[in-house]
Amino acid sequence: MAEVLIEIREASKKYDSGPPALDALDLTVRPGEALAVLGPSGSGKSTLLNLIAGLDRPSGGSVTVGGVRVDRLGEAASAKYRRERIGMVFQFFNLLDDLTVTDNVLLPAQLAGMGRTEARARAQELLAYLGIDRHARAYPGRLSGGERQRVAVARALMNRPSLLLADEPTGALDTASGDDVRQLLTDLNADGQTIVLVTHDLALSEACATRTIELVDGRLVRDHVRAVAR
Amino acid sequence: MSALGRVVRSGVGRRRVQTTVLVLTTLIAVAFSILGAGLLVASQAPFDHAFARQQGAHLTAQFDGSKATQAQLAATARAKGVSATAGPYAVAPLNLTLRLTKDPRTGGPADISISLPQATVAGRASAKGAVDKVGLDSGKWATSPGQIVLSADLVPPDIEAGATVKVTGMPGAPTLTLVGIARSVGHSADGWVSPAQLAALTPRSAPPSYQMLYRFDSAATSSQVAADRAVIAAAVPSGALTGSQSYLSVKEQADSNTGAFVPFVVAFAVIGLLLSVLIISLVVSGAVVAGTRRIGILKALGFTPLQVVRAYVGQALIPALAGAGLGVVCGNLLSVPLMGEVAGAYRTGTLLIPLWVDFAVPAGALALVTATALVPALRAGRLRTVQVITVGRTPRAGRGRRIQNLVGRLPLPRALSLGLAHPFARPSRTATVAVAVVFGAVAVTFAVGLNFSLTAIQKDRDREGVGSVVVLPGRGPQAQGPMGEGAPVLSDPAAASAAISKQRGTKAYFGATGTEVHVAGITSAVPVTAYQGDSSWGAYRMNAGRWFSAPGEAVAPTRFLHAAGVRIGDSVTLSDHGRSVRLRIVGETFDLTDDGMTVRTEAASLTTLDPGLKAGQYNIALMPGTDLKTYLSSLNSALGGGGAEAVSTAVVFDSSSSVIMIMEALIATLTLLLVAVAVLGVLNTVVLDTRERIHDLGVFKALGMSPRQTVAMVLTSVASTGLVAGLIGVPIGIAVHGWITPLMGHGVGTNIPAADIDVYHAPQIALLALGGLVIAGAGALLPAVWAARTRTGNALRTE
Structure with missing residues (x-):
């Protein structure tokens, strides 16, 4: 049996009232896959991403990532798990406006206690790799949407996570910037980065996902493998 | 419900944390402001207010019951200038010992006896009356035989009802139960029992003594009170009025006590009030500013600037109203122990938060909330909608x-x-x-x-207990002070001095004795302490100038200098029995003994007044490393007992x-x-x-x-x-x-x-x-x- 990076068993999530956001979902993701999670609004896509990231806990079932039972982690262990294994990219970037691009990118490494020199070198390397090194000392507010999302990706990759989670990474971008991010994620996956992305953007899913699943009302209704993970 | 009402309700209901913060802020600020205002009010002429509240007696008069009947005393109520009276109440001086079975500090079981100063006890059926409405601090009034109420000024703090009070010096030493602690602002008595109980406590052979309490139409000055007293004296048979106490002398004593408290109580109250005002201002304006983005959304939906302002002032006022109400309750609850402490300090009986404070403080707080919410709400209401939404996302980048x-x-x-x-x-x-x-x-x-x-x-x-050891007159025969008025002195001070001097471990010592003299310009007798030997190591702390160093020099405290109208460098004349001596004041001491009136000088300065002045005590400093117990034992052997006794100063002098x-x-x-x-x-x-x-x-x-x-x-x-x-x-x-x-x-x-x-x-x-x-x-x-x-x-x- 092939190695599994994410293993979700019978995971469900209920909020205060109404139908469950996730309903007994089973899912496995192997290293190197680029999984696109599709579905209409309210289908449970972001909830799934939050459970994998340890941002939220399932009401039932289990979520295991890299052998770690994420659903059983306390707040401190959950933070450590995110620092060491997860990189997150958000629709609205969630960059801190009062920190420069470099300082935003450095943040996960600094929280993890990485040495100053090593962290700076890694940040420079990422900024150069993502083509935004000329903005290193700028503040996020002065960058275009695409550039900001690249900064967010750089920040997500800072601690070399085994898993990159992206929540509507092109949702707030214009067409050109969206293309830019699509290409970036494709390239990252080509370099072996496992990615789980939640999106409404079919073009994004077509461009970079090796596998696509579709959720409706918290249930998995389609699971389509487009190609063998690279 | 209107759209505005819905916005206000949802703003208050959905933003629970912010609403809670506003409620809490107003609660705390109002509670503390009530305390602060209460303290400020209580600190304004506390004696006068308490005296007015209790309808205190302008004159407490004592009569010889063998010279005037109770009917004659009651008839003085109709004397000219008398506006109200209480009495006659039978009174008796009693020696009381308090016996406690519970330690008042720890609450644990104990067997403690406390001898109280001789107390004037009145037989009074009720605490109420037209004059001197005695206030109960705790417990109840003594209405049955075997019960007694004592003045809070007589008993130590923390004494509670239930203690036993033994009347010593009476046949059978009757025992009473303490049923209450009370306070008469005019100090009409030290204790109260029922009239029947007082009769039982008064020896049949003793002449009956009665007390009448008077209020007069005019009693603002001591001369008016003296004139009123003369009217009363004339209204009863000659010699029947045996003593009296003007409320002005009680007031003077009370004011001197409160004088020390008022400055810091007022300072704390002012700090508290300012802090409350600032916290309300800052938190309310902060809460409105935090809601600026929502204001933008409301404007985008068509709310007018005025509606926005009304909505946000309303949103601030509703929780503030709740907080103010709760604050009034909490402030009054907190005031019970705090005002109790202040009442103890001011000796005024129960102090309460005035009713007007309970209304004025929350009204002021709500006005403040309205004003502080209005400013940012008006500003946001005037901004363009897009601008409000943009700046509303805090913090501003x-x-x-x-x-x-x-x-x-x-x-x-x-x-x-x-x-x-x-x-x-x-x-x-x-x-x-x-x-x-x-x-x-x-x-x-x-x-x-x-x-x-x-x-x-x-x-x-008080430096009377300076040094480690003090030699005092012992249990044997004691000589009286040479001038008659002084404290006991040592029978053979020269022998005591020689013994101290020879004693191993003595580092330094001096003798001291107290007497009283007259000083020009001061009506009452002035206490003087005369020192023998080098007293510089036991000198009082100097406010100015220096300790005396030669005969003819003296030091005195601030109050004496003010009373005598002299300054450092001036001379004062001390006189006694027709003899006088002039001393130059060389220093102002910090000295609170004897009401801050004690003049201190070398004994040699007073030889003109009395050449045979003898030491009343010797204060001794020990060499480092000297064992106190051994030293005392050895010195007492040398002193030979009888006339003098060496004891540890810590045992004799309580500086608390x-x-x-x-x-x-x-x-x-x-x-x-x-x-x-x-x-x-x-x-x-x-x-x-x-x-x-x-x-x-x-x-x-x-x-x-x-x-x-x-x-x-x-x-x-x-x-x-x-x-x-x-x-x-x-x-x-x-x-x-x-x-x-x-x-x-x-x-x-x-x-x-x-x-x-x-x-x-x-x-x-x-x-x-x-x-x-x-x-x-x-x-x-x-x-x-x-x-x-x-x-x-x-x-x-x-x-």
Whole structure:
């Protein structure tokens, strides 16, 4: 049996009232896959991403990532798990406006206690790799949407996570910037980065996902493998 | 419900944290303002108010019952100028011993006997009456035989009803039960029993004695009271009026007590009121500013600027109204123990928060809330809609970036450097925290300084017990003071002096004796202490000048100098039995013994008045390393017993003062309350701030910030502010202390030595400066923990 990076068993999530956001979902993701999670609004896509990231806990079932039972982690262990294994990219970037691009990118490494020199070198390397090194000392507010999302990706990759989670990474971008991010994620996956992305953007899913699943009302209704993970 | 009403209701109901903060802020501010205002009102002429409340007696007169009948005494109520009377009440001087089976301090079982000073006990059926409505501090009035009520001025603090009171010196030593502690502002008696009980306690052979309590139409001055007294004396048979007490002399004593308390009570009250006003202003305006984006949305939906303003003022007023109501209740509940302490200090009986304060304070608080909500709401209402939505997303980007960059470069864990940089991003919030901490630091610094000063004053106010050992007249025959009025003296001081001098371990010693003389310009007798030998090591603390060093020189305290109208360098004439001596005043002592009137000089200065002046005691300082027990034993053997006895000064002289103890308790209570308000001020601000930053906190947590790092970041975000505010508050507190402490001294008619005011030294100042950090940290801890516990997913979803 092939190695599994994410293993979700019978995971469900209920909020205060109404139908469950996730309903007994089973899912496995192997290293190197680029999984696109599709579905209409309210289908449970972001909830799934939050459970994998340890941002939220399932009401039932289990979520295991890299052998770690994420659903059983306390707040401190959950933070450590995110620092060491997860990189997150958000629709609205969630960059801190009062920190420069470099300082935003450095943040996960600094929280993890990485040495100053090593962290700076890694940040420079990422900024150069993502083509935004000329903005290193700028503040996020002065960058275009695409550039900001690249900064967010750089920040997500800072601690070399085994898993990159992206929540509507092109949702707030214009067409050109969206293309830019699509290409970036494709390239990252080509370099072996496992990615789980939640999106409404079919073009994004077509461009970079090796596998696509579709959720409706918290249930998995389609699971389509487009190609063998690279 | 109108759209405006729905907006207000949803704003109050859905924003629960903000609503809670507003309720809490108004509650605390109103509660403390009620306490502050109550203290201020209580500090305005407390004796006069209590006297008016109790319909105190202008004159307490005592009559010989064998010379005037009760009917004749009752008839004096119709004498000219008398407006009201109470009595006649039978009275008797009784020697009482209090027996306690419970330790009043620990509450544990004990068997304690306390001999009370001779007490004037009145037989009175009721505490009420047209004059002198005696106020019960605790318990009930003595209505049955075997019961007694004692004056709070007679018994030690913390004594409760239920204790046993033994009447000594009576056949059979009858025992009574203490059923109440009461207070007569005019000091009409020291205790009260039922008339039947008093009759039982009065020996049949003793002439009956009665008390009448009078209020007069005119009794503002001592001459008016004297004239009224003369009218009463004339209304009864000659010689029937055996004694009387004017309320003016009681008032003088009470005012001298309250004089020391009023300055610091008022200072604390003013600090509390200012702190309350500031906290309300800052938190309410902060809450409205935090809702600016919502104002933008309302405007986008078509709300007019006026509707927006009404909505936001309403949103602030509803929780404020609830908080004000609760604050009135809490303020009045808190006032019970606090005003009790103040009443004890002022000796005025029960003090209550005046009703008008209960209305005026919440009304003022609500007006303040309206005003402070109005300003930012009006500003937001006038802004263009897009602008409001843009600026409403807090914090405004770009503030303090340079400093944040610099702080980010510091070799600190990132959570700490993020926290340290935060104050520069939100200067107004930072100012709120700073103001609250400054007030807290001022209160703590002031209180600590007062405590140090009171401790020093306690030590310096009475130096009769200076040294380790004192030789006093022993149990054998004692000679009387040569001038008749003085204290007992040693029968053979020369022999005692020789024994002390020869005793191994004696480092230094001097003799002292007390007498009384007359000084021109002062009507009452003036106490003089005459020293033999080198007394410089036992000198009193000097306010100015120096200790005397030669015959003909003297030192005296501030009150004496004022009374005699002399200054340092002037001479005063002491006279007695037709002889007189002139002494030059060379120093002003800090000396509270004998009401601050004691003149101190060498015994040789008084040889003209009395060449045979003998020492009443010897104070001895021991060589380092001398064993006190061995020294005492050896010296007592040398003294030979009988005429003189060496004892440890610690055994004989109790330097503690009940007034200072009450002061220290009151200062501790007030400081605790002020610090609590300061901490809550910080808490309110940090809660609002953390709520606003919740999305950023979610981002940090999503990037892997641990709960501990989150707590550290929030705490660090107030740490620098707390430290700076502490550094600002400490010098202000020192200045307030430097201003108030001399006023307290003046309240009791003395200057206070500079050494007792300059009590702050570098280590204390350093610790006090850290107090700001502690206050800020204590206020931020709860929101920090809340931030750490917030689920990351929820935080990220928060707008």
